[in-house]
């Protein structure tokens with residue numbers, strides 16, 4: 237579960253990114269975060285991943301109070317999240333399987349367990365046949381699928397995605413969304429910031445619209461609601 241209570245974020249020079257936001261996202265929910273450019277979506281995501289800290293207010297994720305988390309606890313905390321970016325961020329010198337395995341290598345999981353999980357997640361994203369390829373041999377959609385495999389290899393309770401279809405064409409975006417949908421139906425909470433109207437309008441999941449640093453709309457089975 238993700239909970240924010242009266243959260244504000246003001247960047248250095250007085251730039252107000254979020255203003256007194258309160259929200260609860262129950263376990264297993266699929267939430268789209270939408271809104272105009274500069275409204276505060278990425279900041280909302282970065283507060284959950286603890287790339288940024290709030291100026292005021294409380295944030296609780298999976299029972300952890302992020303306000304009281306010590307800096308040395310942050311890497312451990314992030315390992316409990318799956319994080320997917322618009323630009324994939326794969327390791328170029330590692331194969332598809334090695335990229336997917338990376339988060340388990342870091343925690344020194346047993347080799348056999350790593351192999352079992354990597355096979356499972358590569359099957360799930362449909363890339364088992366390309367396990368020995370390198371990122372520069374893959375299409376954008378395939379690279380994003382590897383990034384999703386890497387994000388879920390440790391079975392996170394929450395997957396956070398910031399514009400995951402932002403660099404992809406509509407058909408490829410839809411393939412990616414089917415994978416997120418599958419992951420969500422298996423019980424994982426998903427929070428996704430997006431500008432992709434087609435995706436949001438087709439999925440009909442919870443939509444939280446951030447406008448001018450505040451939550452302007454929060455709908456179950458919502459729509460994108462903007463014309464871009």
Ligand SMILES: Nc1ncnc2c1ncn2[C@@H]1O[C@H](COP(=O)(O)OP(=O)(O)OP(=O)(O)O)[C@@H](O)[C@H]1O
Nearest residue numbers: 247248251252253272273274275276277278279280
């Ligand atoms: N590191 C920073 N320092 C100062 N101001 C920032 C910083 N990051 C974001 N901002 C400001 O905070 C506000 C919200 O930015 P944010 O990136 O959260 O918006 P967004 O909704 O994700 O936009 P986009 O859709 O364009 O990605 C903007 O006014 C932005 O200029």
